[in-house]
Amino acid sequence: MRHQNSARLSWFRTTLRGRIRAFIGALFVAAFAVSAASIAEPLATLRGETINQEPRAPMMGKQVNTDLRAVRNYPEQPPTIPHKTRGYAINLQANKCLSCHSRRAIEQSQAPMISVTHFMDREGQVLSSVTPRRYFCNQCHVPQLDAKPLVGNDFVDADAVIKAKGN
Numbered sequence: 001m002r003h004q005n006s007a008r009l010s011w012f013r014t015t016l017r018g019r020i021r022a023f024i025g026a027l028f029v030a031a032f033a034v035s036a037a038s039i040a041e042p043l044a045t046l047r048g049e050t051i052n053q054e055p056r057a058p059m060m061g062k063q064v065n066t067d068l069r070a071v072r073n074y075p076e077q078p079p080t081i082p083h084k085t086r087g088y089a090i091n092l093q094a095n096k097c098l099s100c101h102s103r104r105a106i107e108q109s110q111a112p113m114i115s116v117t118h119f120m121d122r123e124g125q126v127l128s129s130v131t132p133r134r135y136f137c138n139q140c141h142v143p144q145l146d147a148k149p150l151v152g153n154d155f156v157d158a159d160a161v162i163k164a165k166g167n
Helices: 002-040 158-166
Strands: none
Touching: none
């Protein structure tokens, strides 16, 4: 009985190895066929170059510096930064953004105060200063460039969706 089980196990292993090898071989053939097809017809990309060439980086667009607030497309969307931020220090020792947007600075700067959510810790407890998890402003808030979009966009604002459902 023991001999029969070991013979069956040996047969099963051999069969399994053969099937695995056949599967890997089929994958190799498929990958080769795909790569051969891609050589014949290059992929359309936004890079403008083939994958093995390093394209020259495009010039940066002009940064928006209007100090006008942009419309937000959905609730809780972080506002964009409507002014230049080049050279702003945001590190463990300093946060240049807080020199205008902190609770104490808004009276003189007339800048909008940072959201009260920036004073809440993970448990929702309100702190007297900015929580460490919201200290690095440029994690969520970004300046905008005056540049044309690379691809089309058919995004519909939440208010437009609500209005369309009402009609």
